Amino acid sequence: MSLRVLLLSSLLIINCYSLLAQNNPTPPPNIVWITSEDNSMHYLKLFNENGVATPNIESLADHGLLFTHAFSNAPVCSVARSTIISGSYAPRIGSQFHRKSKTVPLPDSLRMFPFYLRRAGYHTSNNNKKDYNIIEGEEVWDESSREASWKSRKPDQPFFHVFNIGVSHESSLHFSEEKMKTTPTKTDLSSFSIQPNHPDTELFRYTNSYYRDKIIEMDQRVGEVIRELENDGLLENTFIFYFGDHGGVLPGSKGYLYETGLHVPMVVHVPEKYKNLAQIGEQGKVNGFVSFIDLGPTVLQLAGIKTPDGMDGMPFLGADVTKEMIASRNTSFSYADRFDEKYDMVRAIRKGKYKYIRNYQSFNFDGMMNNYRYIQLAYQEWEELYKKGALNEVQAAFFKPKEVEMLFDVESDPYETVNLISDPTYRKIVEDLRMELNNWLQEMPDLSFYPEHVLIDQAFSNPTDFGIAHQKDIQRYIEIANWSILPFEKVENFLKTSLMSKDPWERYWGLITSSNFGPEAKNLSPLISEISKEDEELINRVRAAEFLAISNQTDPSQVMVESLYQSKKPMEALLILNSIVLLNSFEYGYEIILDTSKITSAVIQDSEVKRRLAYLKGD
Structure with a gap:
């Protein structure tokens, strides 16, 4: 970089500081996020009597705000973090699949929110997890590494810093039977209740205790960050957010849209001199709903920056946010799609x-x-x-x-x-919530009404533009999917029409809806049998075979394995393998045997495909 460019950059930062100082007699606040991996609110006593004490997080609440209804919009890392960094719903911008098969660009008019902080003169640092499904672009972080810190900022420069704590991550519960026998937990195995959908066994109690030990360890890390800020004389100028990056990892939590996968702990320390930016209560509980789409807009608002067009979230702190505005917020939306090799919607x-x-x-x-x-x-x-x-x-x-x-x-x-x-x-209540959810899906619009491999081919170069251009098609697919809610006799003829449509994705949703009805939809079998043999889309042949198997009519093996062997697209093949694994399982009980030598090289090299094949081969 030339000396002239360096001088111009320095002058620009100085001018930004001057503008911030002119607009705010009080200097702009520093903002620190402390995120812990894989923690729902259920295991912290501050939020739930069945949890453990977390004194450092509790100390933040003593001098700030405790959010009783804070939610991740997704129950897994990359989708949740993509939602946070963009301030946008993942199924609208194409970042809803974990792990990404392809990173997607944000709309041309939108950047990751730290970009706007840097442009306003903030130092931005991330220590150190990203895990975005979005193309990052330039000028987001001044630093992003295990060493990244606010300490490298210029004198008196305001900063935004993210500190990620991974000790409670899902992998921490990958202990062995030997460890369970030889390593006692600090948390007493009788000090909590087992949730009712879990068996109350020695292993489940040990797993609960071990997980709570990890949360205690996580809280100690939170304390270290707080003390470092205090030692640097920064507490009186710094908002500190603590929150879990999505729900917990006891079985049935992470990866699922239940409260244990979504309802996160959140506490915000509010410095005395900035209480005018937190007009929603003093040292108390905030019962209004906040979601991860709101975090970016909130940080920008605290910094005096307007929420950019294209973000879905709304700030919950800042000069323009009132108690009444937050108290009226009582809704959160969430989504689940692919998690590694497992598909659902x-x-x-x-x-x-x-x-x-x-x-x-x-x-x-x-x-x-x-x-x-x-x-x-x-x-x-x-x-x-x-x-x-x-x-x-x-x-x-x-x-x-x-x-x-x-x-x-x-x-x-x-x-x-x-x-x-x-x-x-x-x-x-059902009618109202159903309508509100449908309106949200249609207005986004939700790109997941196309299979992932179609989005890779047709949409992921510009997901939001694709969604806008195909909004009416998506609304039609939603309508077909919603026939599952109605009595079969009322939608049978409509389903026949969708199954004969020239649009392959109308046929796709007609097949899925038929499978939701199962044996009740047997009258559609002749038509669906033809689709299983002749459809131009391999995945439609598989969905047809899936229906015939679920309704106990035809062994799906031949259609499924032949479609898999023909596929040249990894995510198409992965979706086919999802159906094979499903029908191999439990009550379905079909034995579908694969010859992996017949799978195309483009498919068999994919890491998620390898996971499915390893399971099917018993590796």
Whole structure:
């Protein structure tokens, strides 16, 4: 870089400082995020009596705000972090798949939010996790590494710093049987209750205790960051946010749209001199809903920067935010798609105390094999107990097909074990939440109504423009998917029309909806049988074979393996393998044998495909 460019850059930063000082008699605040990996609020006593004490996080709440309804919009790292850094819903911008098969660009008019802080004169540092499904672009971070710190900023320069704590990550529960026998936990195994959908076994108790030990260790790391800020004389000028990066990792949490996967702990330390920027209460609880889409806009607002066009979130702190505005917020949306090699498609809305979950492929049971997740011994034991018939109805639900719609009162039923969807008492609530969720999906629009491999080919060079151009098509696919909610006799003829459509993705959703009905839709079998043999899209042949298998009519093996061998697209092949794994499982029980030598080289080299094949081969 030339001396002239360096001088111009320095002058620009000085001018930014001057502008900030002119607009704010008080210097702009510093902002620090402390994020912990894989923690829902259920395991911290500050939020839940069944949790452990976290004195350092509690000290932040003593001098700030405790958010009782803070939510990740996604229950897994890369999708949650992509949502945070963009301030945008992942299914709208194409960042909803974990792990990414392809990074996607943000809309031309939008940047990752730290860019706007840097432009306003802030020093931005990240220590050190990114895990974005989005192309990062330039000028986001001054530093991003294990050594990144606010200490490298210029004198008196305001800063935004992210410190990530990984000790409670999912991998921390990948302990061995030998470790369980030889390493006692600090948390007493009888000091908490096992959640009702889990079996109360020695292994589940040890796993709970071990996880709580990790949360205690995480809290100690939080304390180290607080003390470092204090030693540097920065506490009186610094907002400190603590939050979990999504829900926890006890079985059935991370990767699922239940409260244990989404409802995160969040506390914000508010410096005395900046209380005018936190007009939603003093040293108390904030009951209004906040979501990860709101974090970027909130930081920008604290820095005196307007929320950029194209962000979906709204600030919950700042000069323009009132108590009344936050108190009125009672809604959060969430999404789940692919997690590593496992596909599903679930959307949810939490409004007040009610949670409405929409399972678009209800035949995909929650406990379907996900290799990394099943390294955890508690997952393995849960599955073995199911196979032995040793679980009660609530515990066994994880391994059975889901209902298309689910409604829970999460205040009286925090672990979402009693589905109220068929109770006429809640009919109006269901109708309202269903409509609100559908409006959200259509308005985004939600790109996941196309299979991932189609998005890779057609959309991921500019996802938002693709969504706008195909919004009416997506609305049509949503309509077909929603026929699953109605009685079959009312939609049978509509389904026949969709199955004969020239649009392959109308046929795709017609097939999925038919599978949601299962044997009830047997009248469609002749038409669907033809699709399984002749459709131009391999995935439609597979979806047709899947329906015929689910409705107990035809062994799907030949259609599925031949389609897999023909596929040249890794994510198309992965979706086919998802159906093969599903139908190999439990009650479905089809034995589908693969010859991996017939899989194309482009497909078999993919890391997620390798996971599926390793499981199917018993490796």
